[in-house]
Each structure stands twice: as C-alpha cells, then as structure tokens.
Amino acid sequence: MDRFYTGHELFDEIFTINYGSSILILDENFKEGIDLLKAIFKKKKPFELVSYEVKTSGGQVLKIGDLSLSDASVNINKLREDFKGSVIIHNYLPDFLIKYETDAFLRMLEGWRDRIKSNKTVEFYILPKGAFLEVEKKIMSIVDGVIEIKVKREGKGFGLSFIVMRCCDPEYHLHEFRYKIEGSNLLIEWEGEYRDRLPIITFDEIMSRVESYKRDIQFLRVERGATLPTSLPVYDYWLLSQIEGKDMFYIKILFYERFDEILEKIAKWHILGYIRVVKKAEKLIDERKFNIGKPISWKTKIALNLPLGFTKWFLSRDRIRAVPVDVYSAEKRAIFEFLKIFFGESTELGIESLDNLLSLEEGFHEVVGRSTAAERIRKLGEDVTKSIDIKYLPKIVKTTLYIGYKLDCNVKEVSPDLFLVTVYDCFLCEGVRSIRPICRSINGALVGACSITFKKMISCKEIKCKALGDENCVFELKIER
Numbered sequence: 001m002d003r004f005y006t007g008h009e010l011f012d013e014i015f016t017i018n019y020g021s022s023i024l025i026l027d028e029n030f031k032e033g034i035d036l037l038k039a040i041f042k043k044k045k046p047f048e049l050v051s052y053e054v055k056t057s058g059g060q061v062l063k064i065g066d067l068s069l070s071d072a073s074v075n076i077n078k079l080r081e082d083f084k085g086s087v088i089i090h091n092y093l094p095d096f097l098i099k100y101e102t103d104a105f106l107r108m109l110e111g112w113r114d115r116i117k118s119n120k121t122v123e124f125y126i127l128p129k130g131a132f133l134e135v136e137k138k139i140m141s142i143v144d145g146v147i148e149i150k151v152k153r154e155g156k157g158f159g160l161s162f163i164v165m166r167c168c169d170p171e172y173h174l175h176e177f178r179y180k181i182e183g184s185n186l187l188i189e190w191e192g193e194y195r196d197r198l199p200i201i202t203f204d205e206i207m208s209r210v211e212s213y214k215r216d217i218q219f220l221r222v223e224r225g226a227t228l229p230t231s232l233p234v235y236d237y238w239l240l241s242q243i244e245g246k247d248m249f250y251i252k253i254l255f256y257e258r259f260d261e262i263l264e265k266i267a268k269w270h271i272l273g274y275i276r277v278v279k280k281a282e283k284l285i286d287e288r289k290f291n292i293g294k295p296i297s298w299k300t301k302i303a304l305n306l307p308l309g310f311t312k313w314f315l316s317r318d319r320i321r322a323v324p325v326d327v328y329s330a331e332k333r334a335i336f337e338f339l340k341i342f343f344g345e346s347t348e349l350g351i352e353s354l355d356n357l358l359s360l361e362e363g364f365h366e367v368v369g370r371s372t373a374a375e376r377i378r379k380l381g382e383d384v385t386k387s388i389d390i391k392y393l394p395k396i397v398k399t400t401l402y403i404g405y406k407l408d409c410n411v412k413e414v415s416p417d418l419f420l421v422t423v424y425d426c427f428l429c430e431g432v433r434s435i436r437p438i439c440r441s442i443n444g445a446l447v448g449a450c451s452i453t454f455k456k457m458i459s460c461k462e463i464k465c466k467a468l469g470d471e472n473c474v475f476e477l478k479i480e481r
Contacts, residue, residue: 004122006040009197010188014172020117021144026129032149033126039186046087051095069100080119088123171228192276199271209267218283220248227273234356238363247284254370257455290384362440369448387455400449421475429467437465439473
C-alpha cells in the first residue's frame with residue numbers, strides 16, 4: 001500500500017499512514033483534534049464533514065447533520081468516488097451516536113473500510129474521549145490507528161500532547177509527544193525543542209552541540225529520547241545504554257580518555273532523537289567530590305611502589321565482593337547452550353550471535369571496571385581526572401584481576417605500547433569449548449580499569465584461550481597512540 005505524506009516533515013517522521021487508512025482521534029475537549037488536523041493539512045485542504053452549517057472560504061466543509069444514516073453513507077461514498085486519494089475529516093460522530101442506534105452506526109463504519117481502501121482516501125474520525133466508552137473501544141478495533149490527544153494544566157496555562165497507537169513505527173507506539181500550534185503552524189517537541197522539521201545532521205551542527213555541552217557540562221543530564229535507535233553497531237547500543245540517565249559530568253569521568261569522541265556520538269544521537277540532553281537550573285555534580293586539582297598524595301605514591309603481595313594483603317582487609325566461580329561458569333554454559341539450540345554448532349548466524357553476546361559482555365565489564373576504578377580512586381582522595389605513570393600498568397593489571405576475579409597473572413612488556421597478560425587457572429572458560437576466545441569479561445575489566453587509571457586509549461584482545469584448547473588464557477593489552 002502507498003505511503004501517505006501530509007507534508008509536515010516531523011509529523012510524517014512519527015506517523016506511518018498509508019492511502020486507504022482510517023484514523024480515530026480521541027480528543028478530551030473535542031476541539032484540539034480539529035485544530036491539530038487543520039494545522040497539519042493547512043496546504044491540502046481536506047474535506048470536513050460536520051453536523052451543522054459552518055462558514056468557510058474554501059468550500060471544503062460539508063454539512064450532513066440533516067441526513068439519515070443511509071443517505072449520509074451514500075453521500076460520503078460518492079465523495080470518496082469523486083475525490084479519490086483525498087483527506088476526509090469526520091467531525092460529526094457525537095451527534096450521530098446520539099441520534100442513531102449505535103450498532104447501525106458501527107456497521108456503517110465497518111462497511112466503509114473497503115470503500116476507503118479502494119478509493120485510497122485517508123480519513124480521520126474525531127470523538128470526544130470518554131464520552132462514548134463502549135463505542136470508542138469498538139471503533140478502535142475498526143480503524144487502522146489511533147491518536148489520543150491530552151490536555152494538561154501547566155502553571156497558568158495548558159499543555160497539549162498526543163499519543164500514537166499503531167499508525168507509526170514500533171519505536172513511537174504509545175509514546176507521548178508534546179506539541180503546540182503557533183498561528184497555523186504545528187510544532188512538535190523533538191529533543192526538548194518545538195519544531196516542525198527534523199534537525200539536519202551536519203559536521204558543523206555536531207561540533208556546535210559538542211561545544212555547548214562542554215560549556216554547560218555540570219548542568220546537563222542525558223535522558224531517553226523520543227526515538228528508539230535502529231541499525232547501530234552492538235558497541236553503540238551498549239554505549240547508549242550506559243550514558244542514558246547519567247549526568248554529563250559523570251560520563252566525562254567514566255570515559256575521560258575518549259570523552260570528545262563520545263560527545264560527538266551524543267550530539268548525533270541527540271539530533272536523531274535517540275536521547276535528550278536536558279539542562280538543569282543548578283549544578284548536578286560538585287567537582288570537588290572527585291578531588292579535581294588535588295596532587296597525588298604520598299600515601300598513594302608509596303602504595304604504588306609496594307610489592308604486590310602487600311597490596312593484596314591490604315585489599316583483603318577491605319570486603320571485596322567477587323562473583324563466585326560457579327556463577328561465571330554457569331553463565332557461560334547457559335549462553336553456549338542457548339546458541340547451540342537456536343543456531344547449531346557453527347552456523348554463520350550462530351557465530352555472529354556469539355560475537356555479539358561476547359561483545360556485550362565485554363562492554364558491561366568495561367563499564368564496571370571504569371566505575372569501580374573511578375570510585376576507588378575517589379575514595380583514596382585522589383583526583384579522578386589525573387593519570388599515573390604507565391610503568392605501573394603491570395601492577396594495576398594484576399590488582400584488577402585479583403579484585404575482580406581472584407585470578408593470578410603474569411604481565412610481560414613486549415614494547416612500551418604492548419603488554420602480554422597470561423592468566424593462570426582461568427575459570428571463565430572452564431568446561432567450555434568454543435570457536436572463539438570467550439573470556440571477554442577480562443578484556444572489558446582491563447580496558448575499563450586501565451583507561452581510568454592511565455587516561456589513555458587502551459585495547460585488549462584475547463589471543464589464546466583454554467576454550468580453544470590452549471594451556472592458558474593470554475591477552476594482548478595495547479596502548480593506542
């Protein structure tokens with residue numbers, strides 16, 4: 001069926017209406033519905049069917065209030081035949097529901113469905129919400145979609161919004177959109193602004209938003225947008241899930257070494273409506289909480305140079321919550337059994353699904369590593385935004401694996417930018433056979449902890465795994481220049 005476009009760019013982004021469709025508009029005041037449609041179709045001049053005489057200069061308003069139910073149906077069907085593909089607004093329903101038997105009226109509406117489809121008209125039925133509850137539910141089952149208009153008191157005035165049902169893409173179903181009509185223009189709230197067009201994604205627009213975020217960073221929070229994201233890489237879905245609902249300043253703390261890159265993603269997602277960036281009246285975070293500007297204490301300097309055994313003893317005094325070995329093993333086995341049932345041992349789709357699941361696992365452990373490292377640095381009274389010398393990387397890696405997994409490892413420096421981490425007795429892949437290295441949670445934990453500590457772009461790749469038949473699990477930790 002052919003897609004119908006109203007000509008209102010933002011409305012057409014939200015709504016998916018085809019020629020030959022009927023839409024029910026539920027309107028609390030029985031006024032906003034017709035105002036909304038007039039603003040949408042100010043250039044198309046739809047036919048408006050009313051009960052009583054209405055003055056009009058365009059000649060598109062037709063009175064049918066004096067007609068019997070059968071005569072009204074005949075005249076409306078003739079209108080459809082004479083003006084195929086036109087827009088028809090039915091603004092008489094309350095009077096007809098009072099005047100005629102409900103069942104006869106509903107049979108008429110149901111009989112119109114084929115006529116509407118064959119003549120490719122687009123028709124809107126306006127009904128006051130809650131006035132005819134039983135009829136309202138039955139009409140909802142007849143039509144192709146529903147628009148519910150809400151009126152809410154806001155201060156001394158009123159705010160308008162609409163909820164879409166069925167006549168839209170899945171991401172907008174039951175989503176509430178605020179709107180207002182200025183003059184004859186319909187403006188819909190999108191990304192916190194009222195507009196009638198979709199914002200254009202350009203490099204200049206992205207950079208302009210990035211600069212504004214940096215200026216107001218302590219006042220900004222990232223919230224869920226009006227649009228559900230589609231066709232993103234797995235990593236971007238993960239990143240989006242991790243920044244949603246967080247203060248912008250805290251996002252900077254978590255991803256300090258690549259914050260500019262993430263700001264550009266935020267700007268793009270903001271433009272696309274995946275997120276909203278909300279500015280609050282007061283600061284959301286006091287930077288003093290993160291000891292910014294404070295020099296590294298002598299206690300931390302000493303601790304960094306102490307033997308690893310002392311560090312482990314010191315940490316064991318603090319209650320470290322570690323996930324039991326059998327929980328990790330059970331999790332891995334459950335994932336692999338799931339993949340085998342649905343995709344078999346080595347199908348292409350199964351391999352892709354395995355990679356996606358492992359990527360998500362790595363991502364979640366990365367953010368845990370980042371947040372845990374940031375919180376421990378903060379509790380030590382150190383500046384969370386400061387980096388330490390890369391010579392301490394082996395100790396940080398060994399400490400991270402001990403804290404997170406109670407695992408011992410060896411760290412070998414291959415070059416100033418490359419380290420090999422050999423993990424002994426790795427239980428993450430215990431009892432599992434795989435076509436891929438599967439200890440991705442260690443990848444994530446090391447990237448998270450090291451990125452926060454050294455403020456550098458760091459990658460980690462497992463190059464040997466016991467699930468592949470190797471003696472030990474070995475990870476390649478690389479500092480990106």
